[in-house]
Amino acid sequence: MANAEVLQEGTLHCFPTGLRDENGELVNVEVSAVVYDGQRLILASDKPIPGDARSAVFAVPITAAGPDDRGLEYFTADAIKRAVKYEDFALTADGRYVLATTGFDRIDMESHALNAYNHLLIWPLGEPEQVQVVDPDPRDGVEGSLELRNKLDGAIGYPYYKIEGLAAIPGERGDGLLLFGVREQGYSHEDFDYVCRVVGAHYTVNDHGNLVFVDELREFYSFSPQQQPEVRYDCGLSSLEYDPHHQRLFLLTSFEVEEAEEERIGGYLWVVSLEAFAAGKAPTLVRTMAGDALEFGHKAEGLAILDSERLFVAYDNDRDMSLGSIDERDERHACEAPYTILRLT
Template identity: 75%
Template sequence: MTHATILQQGTIHCFPAGLRDQKGDLVNAEVSAVVYDGKRLILASDKPIPGEQRSAVFALPMTSQGPDDSELEYFTTPLIKQAVKYEDFALTADGRHVLATTGFDRIDDVSHDLNAYNHLLIWPLGEPDKVQVVDPDPRDGVAGSLELRRKLDHAIGFPYYKIEGLAAIPGERGDGLLVFGIREQGQSHDDFAYVSRLVGAHYEISDQGNLVLIDEMHDLYAFEPGDHESVRFECGLSSLEYDPYHARLYLLTSFETEQDGVPHIGGYLWVMGLEDLPSGRQPTLVTTAEGSPLEFEHKAEGLAVLDHERLFVAYDNDRHMHLGSVDERDERHACEAPYSLLHVS
């Protein structure tokens, strides 16, 4: 069994308090992606953060006292600012590049107005200014990873889907296996099912530093969180994270529902060995030190491995403002994103 203990909780100030968008509405921090590059946490909101010198992607040091948002740095390279609705980050299997995916949950093939929602980006570790689009449309002036989208369409087999997980793990070919985690699939954005499904393909890093898929995108794995007796609410996959220290994969699932008029948000953490992927073995639900299921009180959306025994969890509570046990205050400011630091054993 894998156990987790909360070492620290708090909030990150993602932008100045009171920031408003062009419509005059208060901007809300909705952190949905996080990765650790060995020194800093790189985070992203799945909603734009307005301002010429800001973007939805930013980094801050991870110190012995926790994340330090006093040294927050926005990634303002045009390609990074161009993409919308970031959902997950990953490091390549060799740890030398950062990957960032959007949700791929909407497209307009005629106008291309929604291409910003269809991006997989790559940049060398520590060099976001060298960002590139993975598997772009071959037509000049057409933005986005549209060739990749066509491959995802074929592998997933539904007209609507949402990507919320991304991981790169050691594979049998090339430089590794690129894994996408699907949270929603169905006929449309209002006719879908929550799922925890993985598709992927092997990849190589080219001489130009871009990621190239070298075989066909295909189904890798799926499981139903609700089959576990301790899962109280319907969940969908919300993040993937490769743990190179223990050759395993973490899967984060989250829920946002209502029962008897009462809203419920939260999530669960699962772990599996890489050898369990081809066998289809069910992942293990991470528990507390006492052996009870670890159920997050907030909507767990981002996950990062920090070292051999620590994980960082970022929460995207959307418009839910309560802080619960994260802080003595009842509610967070709109600019704050709650987080937890876990010790895993």
């Protein structure tokens, strides 16, 4: 059994209060991805953050006292600013590179107007200015990981899907096994099911620092959260995170439902050993210290391993501004991202 206790909760100030976009609309931070690089948290909002000196991807230092947004730094390389709707980060299995994926949930093959939503990026740890696009379209001037999208089409088997998880684990070939977590699948953005599927392929990082797949993308894992009786709502996968300290994989699921004419959001945390993952065994639901199911009061979307005991959870509450237990205030500012730090036992 895996149990967790809350060590710290709070909010990160991600850009100036009152920031507005080109249409005059208030910008809302919606953190959907996070990874710890050994010194800093790298986070991303799944909505753009406007400004030449800003981007949707940024880093904040973190110490034993928690994250410090006074040291926030935006990543402004062209490829990072160009990609839209970031959904998850990961480190390569050897910890030398950062990977970032968008949602791959929309495409227009004729106009290429939606290519920004179809990106897998890689850069050396600590060197985001060296970012490269993984599996790009071979045609000049066509941006995005469109070759990868074709592979995802084949592995997932539906015309519509959304990627929200990314993790690299040790594998039998190459430099490791890269896993993509599927949250939604179906026939359109209006006709889909929430799922918890994991597809992937083995990879290597070549001499140019780019990731190359060395075998076919295929399904590796799936599970149904609703088979656990304490899961109250229909969930979809929202993040994957490899724990190299204990050779296990964390899976984050979240829900957004309407109940009694009221919107409800939240999530659950699961863990599975790499051995059990390979065997297709169901993950274990993480529980509170009292033994109850750990149910987040916010839409848990990002997960980062801080050390052998601590996890950082980021929330993407969309337009829900309530803070609940995270702060004594009732509501957050649009520039604030709520988070929780857990300790697992």
